[in-house]
Amino acid sequence: MQENCMVGIYARLSRDDERAGESVSIENQKEMLSRYVREQGWTLYDYYCDDGVSGTTFDRPGLNRLVQDATDRKINLVLCKDLSRLGRDYIEAGKYTDFVFPSLGCRFIALNDGVDTIRKNNEMLVILKNVMNDLYARDTSSKIKAVKQSTFKxxxxxxxxxxxxxxxxxxxxxxxxxxxxxxxxxxxxxxxxxxxxxxxxxxxxxxxxxxxxxxxxxxxxxxxxxxxxxxxxxxxxxxxxxxxxxxxxxxxxxxxxxxxxxxxxxxxxxxxxxxxxxxxxxxxxxx
The missing domain is CATH 3.90.1750 (Hect, E3 ligase catalytic domain fold)
Structure with missing residues (x-):
């Protein structure tokens, strides 16, 4: 286990989340995750937030800054509410959990999904969760498109x-x-x-x-x-x-x-x- 955890909290909210009525506001995510950091006795280095950004794109200011700080060894643990906050593209999300963060010596935790990369039996859970998030993004996109088409007609x-x-x-x-x-x-x-x-x-x-x-x-x-x-x-x-x-x-x-x-x-x-x-x-x- 990492004894000195320098934590970067990542929070994201997209317009699709708001349309779906999910209670995942940036402030709610930050409050829940910072409380968990305090309970674990870890050190919170910074918050990294992307507000109004889709989970299917990974070119995000907050996420890019988080990866840069991990590269600079300013943080060694990334904490987010769930895997869908990291992203809803299972290939890209998997790249971060399987390659990017491990190569930087950075532990990753998706709290509500029970995912912690320090545990070696998490691989299948991460894959399943990422695929489900990708399917959710596809389904949401189809529903929004159908509503717009109906409005146009x-x-x-x-x-x-x-x-x-x-x-x-x-x-x-x-x-x-x-x-x-x-x-x-x-x-x-x-x-x-x-x-x-x-x-x-x-x-x-x-x-x-x-x-x-x-x-x-x-x-x-x-x-x-x-x-x-x-x-x-x-x-x-x-x-x-x-x-x-x-x-x-x-x-x-x-x-x-x-x-x-x-x-x-x-x-x-x-x-x-x-x-x-x-x-x-x-x-x-x-x-």
């Missing part, structure tokens, strides 16, 4: 921000209504196009008139500053996207993008055959 809007010219209904965020502040900008873009202006010329005209860009409008509506450094100017791509968006005709066209898989969250464009188009879902801006 009903003609309800799904998105963080309403398209320029619209705003979300205060009582139902899936319903679009015309925004009196930004609608004139969209109508002007279409008017300029009818006058024979090209995409780039329209963008130059809007910039000359100091018309805020869509991103600037979003920040102003939320009372926030542009801290991400996005260019607050119009360009031909933005203009082209607006002019080709059927939302301004009162139609909803969604399911245009998706992810590679439930493990790889890289956004990809879907073929037009998979788009979901529902007509006459809201008041058109352009007739």
């Amino acid at each position: 009903s003609g309800k809007y799904v998105g963080c921000y309403a398209p320029l010219g619209y705003r979300k209904n205060t009582e139902d965020k899936h319903i679009l209504e015309i925004d009196p502040v930004t609608a004139p900008v969209v109508r002007r873009i279409f008017d300029l196009r009818l006058q024979g202006y090209g995409f780039r010329k329209i963008a130059l005209q809007l910039n000359a008139e100091k018309v805020p860009s869509p991103r600037s409008f979003y920040y102003m509506a939320e009372g926030r500053e542009n801290l991400r450094g996005e260019t607050p100017y119009w360009n031909d791509v933005t203009v082209k996207t607006i002019l080709r968006n059927e939302v301004y005709l009162g139609h909803m066209v969604q399911n245009k993008t998706g992810t590679v898989s439930y493990k790889n969250h890289k956004q990809i464009s879907k073929p037009e055959s998979e788009w979901i188009r529902v007509e006459h879902t809201h008041e058109p801006l352009i007739s």
